[in-house]
Amino acid sequence: MSETILVVVEQREGKLNRVSWETLTAGQTLAAETGWTLEAAVVGSGVAALAQEVAAKKVAKAYAVESPKLEPYTPDAFAAGLKQFLDSQQPKLVLMPHTYQVRDFVPKLATAMGRTAITDCIGYKKDGDKLLFTRQMFQGKLCADVSFTCDAPWFVTFQNGSFRGDQIAEGAAAAPVETFNVEVADAVVRNKPQEVFKEAKQAVDLTQAHVIVSVGRGIKEQKNIELAKQLADALGGEVGASRPVCDSGWLPMDRQVGSSGQTVAPKLYLALGISGAIQHIVGMKGSHTIIAINKDSEAPIFEIADYAVVGNLFDIIPPLIEEVKRAKAGG
Amino acid sequence: MKILVCMKQVPQKDAPLKLNETGNWIREEVSYEVNEPDAYALEEALRQKEKHGGEVVVITAGPARAQQVLREALAKGADRAVHLEDNAFVGLDALNTARAFAAAIKEEKFDLIFTGLQSDDYGYAQTGVVLAELLGWPHATIIMQIEKNDTRIRVKRELEAGFFQYVDMPLPAVLTIQSGINKLRYATLIGIKQAKNKPLRKVAMAEVQAAVSANLQKIERLYVPQKTKHTEFLEGPPAEVAKKLTDKLRNEVRVL
Numbered sequence: 001m002s003e004t005i006l007v008v009v010e011q012r013e014g015k016l017n018r019v020s021w022e023t024l025t026a027g028q029t030l031a032a033e034t035g036w037t038l039e040a041a042v043v044g045s046g047v048a049a050l051a052q053e054v055a056a057k058k059v060a061k062a063y064a065v066e067s068p069k070l071e072p073y074t075p076d077a078f079a080a081g082l083k084q085f086l087d088s089q090q091p092k093l094v095l096m097p098h099t100y101q102v103r104d105f106v107p108k109l110a111t112a113m114g115r116t117a118i119t120d121c122i123g124y125k126k127d128g129d130k131l132l133f134t135r136q137m138f139q140g141k142l143c144a145d146v147s148f149t150c151d152a153p154w155f156v157t158f159q160n161g162s163f164r165g166d167q168i169a170e171g172a173a174a175a176p177v178e179t180f181n182v183e184v185a186d187a188v189v190r191n192k193p194q195e196v197f198k199e200a201k202q203a204v205d206l207t208q209a210h211v212i213v214s215v216g217r218g219i220k221e222q223k224n225i226e227l228a229k230q231l232a233d234a235l236g237g238e239v240g241a242s243r244p245v246c247d248s249g250w251l252p253m254d255r256q257v258g259s260s261g262q263t264v265a266p267k268l269y270l271a272l273g274i275s276g277a278i279q280h281i282v283g284m285k286g287s288h289t290i291i292a293i294n295k296d297s298e299a300p301i302f303e304i305a306d307y308a309v310v311g312n313l314f315d316i317i318p319p320l321i322e323e324v325k326r327a328k329a330g331g
Numbered sequence: 332m333k334i335l336v337c338m339k340q341v342p343q344k345d346a347p348l349k350l351n352e353t354g355n356w357i358r359e360e361v362s363y364e365v366n367e368p369d370a371y372a373l374e375e376a377l378r379q380k381e382k383h384g385g386e387v388v389v390i391t392a393g394p395a396r397a398q399q400v401l402r403e404a405l406a407k408g409a410d411r412a413v414h415l416e417d418n419a420f421v422g423l424d425a426l427n428t429a430r431a432f433a434a435a436i437k438e439e440k441f442d443l444i445f446t447g448l449q450s451d452d453y454g455y456a457q458t459g460v461v462l463a464e465l466l467g468w469p470h471a472t473i474i475m476q477i478e479k480n481d482t483r484i485r486v487k488r489e490l491e492a493g494f495f496q497y498v499d500m501p502l503p504a505v506l507t508i509q510s511g512i513n514k515l516r517y518a519t520l521i522g523i524k525q526a527k528n529k530p531l532r533k534v535a536m537a538e539v540q541a542a543v544s545a546n547l548q549k550i551e552r553l554y555v556p557q558k559t560k561h562t563e564f565l566e567g568p569p570a571e572v573a574k575k576l577t578d579k580l581r582n583e584v585r586v587l
Binding site for chain 1 (some may be wrong): 343345347348350352357373393424425426429440451452453454455456457458460461464465469470471472473489490491492493494495496497498499500501509510511545546547548549550552553554555556558559560561562563564565566569570572573574576579580581583584585586587
């Protein structure tokens with residue numbers, strides 16, 4: 001019997017999360033290379049229509065894993081419901097996107113099944129019969145190829161942007177859809193989640209900016225933010241920041257770029273004193289041109305930069321502002 | 332409230348890392364510091380204790396050098412520390428680290444266990460959630476605020492893209508704490524002095540061995556990532572670099 005790869009896609013309020021298509025693409029390429037069967041599952045309450053949507057892609061089967069207890073999301077209900085489903089299906093490999101929701105329940109689910117999860121992977125390799133999953137470590141400075149040394153099911157989560165969702169293969173015909181009802185007892189769900197909300201109206205929509213001048217820890221002090229503002233003004237852009245800068249209160253949270261902030265893809269992203277932790281990079285790696293200025297020549301931001309300057313940003317920015325102003329004035 | 336804070340010692344952010352001979356871990360001779368999210372977890376525990384009374388206990392697993400993390404925590408105000416001391420703890424996967432912690436604290440009764448939301452070395456973001464499952468406790472991740480009312484707590488979870496959510500949950504519980512939940516304090520001189528007399532319990536691998544198994548996952552190879560992008564390095568004195576950059580901005584990036 002062929003082994004099965006199961007992709008658990010993510011939905012919120014009746015809509016599939018965009019990264020779900022990336023994970024399905026990963027599942028398709030893995031299935032092609034291993035010869036294993038690819039199936040997909042949507043988890044929630046009333047998700048049959050979403051399973052139909054997934055069934056249009058190149059998959060052997062799509063499941064709607066259903067229970068009224070799965071809405072709203074709680075880690076207790078998701079782990080319990082998925083455990084029932086996986087116990088009955090016994091897939092070899094379970095793939096999910098590395099979202100905040102998945103991070104919240106996957107370690108619990110894997111532990112409840114006596115298994116482990118290799119999380120936040122950016123790719124995979126096939127080494128003979130062995131599957132290796134590649135993940136970043138030490139804040140992106142190093143990569144590791146990690147293998148499973150336990151029995152299946154093997155749990156893997158893929159980082160946002162690791163596969164191309166737009167390269168997903170459509171199915172020749174719609175795959176069969178099956179509803180799998182799970183039982184989640186009342187006592188199982190201990191958390192009571194309230195409505196999801198946004199803190200305040202976002203004053204700045206960085207996603208609309210053509211130029212973003214972003215600052216990281218390397219800016220050192222709040223008063224130095226002014227330097228970035230001047231450069232952004234000269235370039236007609238907005239100021240963004242990495243998380244530590246916003247945590248310090250030097251810039252408001254709505255200026256934050258990264259997994260917990262905004263995801264941007266401007267024409268120009270200028271990273272000043274940003275080392276390039278994964279959480280930041282996922283929020284800006286789609287930028288058309290990335291310029292990085294950092295004193296540490298080994299900063300991971302340089303891995304994805306088009307133009308790089310190793311040096312002290314306080315030496316480079318003032319003359320850069322002057323040059324940009326002069327160029328704009330037609331000089 | 333009695334709170335346990337799980338902390339980890341990780342290589343310093345700017346520390347250049349070198350691979351070991353077998354190419355599956357880094358060489359030990361780097362500078363270490365406390366994992367940043369864990370520092371916020373400790374600070375939150377201290378603030379909860381100041382509000383509600385109780386005790387803050389810190390725990391770590393690692394070789395002798397990791398004691399530094401516990402000493403700093405004691406100096407900041409933690410009441411006592413537990414050190415699972417052995418080189419072998421460095422290579423444990425999240426499941427086995429959590430198993431070792433659970434075994435080491437089985438005689439204690441905590442109301443809350445905090446961890447940082449992830450470590451800066453492995454970055455798995457798993458140990459706290461795994462520990463909750465092993466203990467049979469509820470958990471919530473990426474926490475930005477904690478309010479206690481009677482026997483329950485209300486926590487504020489951070490979600491993606493600027494969204495948040497309040498979650499009501501019973502105690503005891505495990506929470507993974509997000510960086511920036513509070514402002515970190517510094518240790519005072521008197522705190523550093525007092526820390527020397529605070530209890531620090533050492534737990535040898537042998538004491539928790541029965542609870543751990545062989546790792547369920549294995550790092551086969553660690554390496555410097557291959558560049559996928561061509562990066563042009565601009566060099567020279569600042570004024571020259573500024574000119575070169577402006578030239579790129581005008582002619583290549585076309586934003587001027």
